[in-house]
Amino acid sequence: MCSDNTQKKKLYAAGGKDIHYPAQTNHDTCFIPESVRQYAGAPLYIIVAHWCLQQQGWVQRGQISEAFHITARRASYLISYLRNKASRVVCVCRYQTLFNKARRYEIYIIRILENPVPTRQERGAAPPLTKYRVGNGDKTQANELWNRLCSNRHAGKILKKED
Secondary structure, three states, rough: OHHHHHHHHHHHHOOOOOOOOOOOOOOOOOOHHHHHHHOOOOOOOHHHHHHHHHOOOOOOOOHHHHHHHOHHHHHHHHHHHHHHHOOEEEEEEEEEOOOOOOOEEEEEEEEOOOOOOOOOOOOOOOOOOOOOOOOOHHHHHHHHHHHHHHOOOOOOHHHHHHH
């Protein structure tokens, strides 16, 4: 069963393109600036990347926060995602060190790659499984030792003799 919150989001999603409704229910909605509304169906980080590209300069979290009506913390998370994880976004980052030695990152978007069309790859034949043995002992010697250990109640003494 769906909760009422998710049903409401689905009802309003068809309304306007100025609000971004995320697929995950634990994320909040946000405002989409008019200059990037043509990308409304894309993930939020792509929309933010397009907006940053239009700024043609270094962008800070405060600017993203104001433009998209989100918290500074969420804007900071978006910058971090663009810096580290986004494979479709080509960007350069720099940071300013504040008086309390905290770092504030700025991002400059160089290019956004088109969404690649997923191609179905054929699975090749599985490589043959090989068994690896550890050590240089012979199988017959190992079996003999194991049988002696199982049948003898003084197994500890046998092991000490072998060493």
